[in-house]
Amino acid sequence: MPELPEVETIARQLRERGVEGREILALRIDWPRMVEPLTPAAFSNALCGTKINTVSRTGKWIQIQLSSGQHWMVHLRMAGSFSKRRSKFDRAEVLLSGGMKLYFRDTRKFGRWKLVDDPQEILGQLGPDALSKHFTGTYLEQQLTHRKRAIKPLLLDQSLIAGIGNIYADEALWATSIHPQRCSSSLTPEERKALYRAIRHVLRIGVQNRGTSLGKGQTNYRDMNGESGSHRKRVKAYGRKGLPCERCGTPLIKIVVVQRGTTLCPTCQVR
DNA sequence: GAAGACCTGCTA
DNA sequence: TAGCAGGTCTTC
Structure with missing residues (x-):
C-alpha cells in the first residue's frame, strides 16, 4: 500500500505528534524478522536511551535520526503504519518520554526496520525522490x-x-x-x-x-x-x-x- | 524479463 | 475456497 504520499503522511504525523526531541525509553518487537539481521534485543538496546532528533522521508523510507548518530530506517512495504492506537496487528511498541506510545501496525509482516550508521547505505541505492528538486x-x-x-x-x-x-x-x-x-x-x-x-x-x-x-x-x-x-x-x-x-x-x-x-x-x- | 517468496485478510 | 492486494528480494 504505502507509496510516497502515504509514507510522507506518516512521517508528517510523527513530527506533528511531537516525537522529535523525545527519548526512546522502551521498545518491544514482536516480529523478529522485521529487524533482521539484528535480533529484537539488539535493536532495542541500540535505540533505548537515545533521543529522536529528526524524522524525514526519502522515497518510501522513513528516516529517524537518533542522538547516538545512528539512523532508524523504516520501510512500511505493503501494509505497515505507525499508529497512536493499539491494534491486534501491532508488531512493535515504542515508549517515548512524556508517556507517548507508538504502535507499529503491520498486518502482512512485510515491514522492515534497519539500523544504520549512514543513511546513504540505503538511500544511496535509490534514484532521486520523486518530489525532490533532484528529480527534474x-x-x-x-x-x-x-x-x-x-x-x-x-x-x-x-x-x-x-x-x-x-x-x-x-x-x-x-x-x-x-x-x-x-x-x-x-x-x-x-x-x-x-x-x-x-x-x-x-x-x-x-x-x-x-x-x-x-x-x-x-x-x-x-x-x-x-x-x-x-x-x-x-x-x-x-x-x-x-x-x-x-x-x-x-x-x-x-x-x-x-x-x-x-x-x-x-x-x-x-x- | 519472469516467477516465486515473504505474509495475512478480504472479496468474489 | 481460490485468488488477489499498495512492495521488494532472490533466483533463474
Missing part, C-alpha cells in the same frame, strides 16, 4: 531515452526514481494517455514533459489528501490516527476496472504488467 524533467528525459524498457516498470524502479508505486504509476500514465507497456524511448518530447508533470501532480495531490486507501479492512492503508486517506475519491485509473474512463467513457480494463495489476483505458492509452 531533464533527469526523467534521460532515463526514458537512454533505456528501452516498458514505461511502467521503469517508473516503479526505485533505483531510478524513488517513491512511485503501483497506484500512482497507473494514475500518471492514465493522465498522460500513455500505455503502460510503451517502450520508454518511444515517448515523444511532449509525452515526456507531460509525464513528468503528471508524476509530480498525482503525488502532490496524494500528499495533500493524506494518501490513498481502497476498500475497508485491516490490510488497507491507515494513517496514524487510523483514518484512511481521502485521495481514493480522486483516483482516475487504479481500482476502477469496468468503470467509465473520465475522458472518453470507455470502460477501463485491467491487465498484468511485470506481475502487477494495471488499470488503463483501452481507448485513450494505446501502445
Whole structure:
C-alpha cells in the first residue's frame, strides 16, 4: 500500500505528534524478522536511551535520526503504519518520554526496520525522490531515452526514481494517455514533459489528501490516527476496472504488467 | 524479463 | 475456497 504520499503522511504525523526531541525509553518487537539481521534485543538496546532528533522521508523510507548518530530506517512495504492506537496487528511498541506510545501496525509482516550508521547505505541505492528538486524533467528525459524498457516498470524502479508505486504509476500514465507497456524511448518530447508533470501532480495531490486507501479492512492503508486517506475519491485509473474512463467513457480494463495489476483505458492509452 | 517468496485478510 | 492486494528480494 504505502507509496510516497502515504509514507510522507506518516512521517508528517510523527513530527506533528511531537516525537522529535523525545527519548526512546522502551521498545518491544514482536516480529523478529522485521529487524533482521539484528535480533529484537539488539535493536532495542541500540535505540533505548537515545533521543529522536529528526524524522524525514526519502522515497518510501522513513528516516529517524537518533542522538547516538545512528539512523532508524523504516520501510512500511505493503501494509505497515505507525499508529497512536493499539491494534491486534501491532508488531512493535515504542515508549517515548512524556508517556507517548507508538504502535507499529503491520498486518502482512512485510515491514522492515534497519539500523544504520549512514543513511546513504540505503538511500544511496535509490534514484532521486520523486518530489525532490533532484528529480527534474531533464533527469526523467534521460532515463526514458537512454533505456528501452516498458514505461511502467521503469517508473516503479526505485533505483531510478524513488517513491512511485503501483497506484500512482497507473494514475500518471492514465493522465498522460500513455500505455503502460510503451517502450520508454518511444515517448515523444511532449509525452515526456507531460509525464513528468503528471508524476509530480498525482503525488502532490496524494500528499495533500493524506494518501490513498481502497476498500475497508485491516490490510488497507491507515494513517496514524487510523483514518484512511481521502485521495481514493480522486483516483482516475487504479481500482476502477469496468468503470467509465473520465475522458472518453470507455470502460477501463485491467491487465498484468511485470506481475502487477494495471488499470488503463483501452481507448485513450494505446501502445 | 519472469516467477516465486515473504505474509495475512478480504472479496468474489 | 481460490485468488488477489499498495512492495521488494532472490533466483533463474
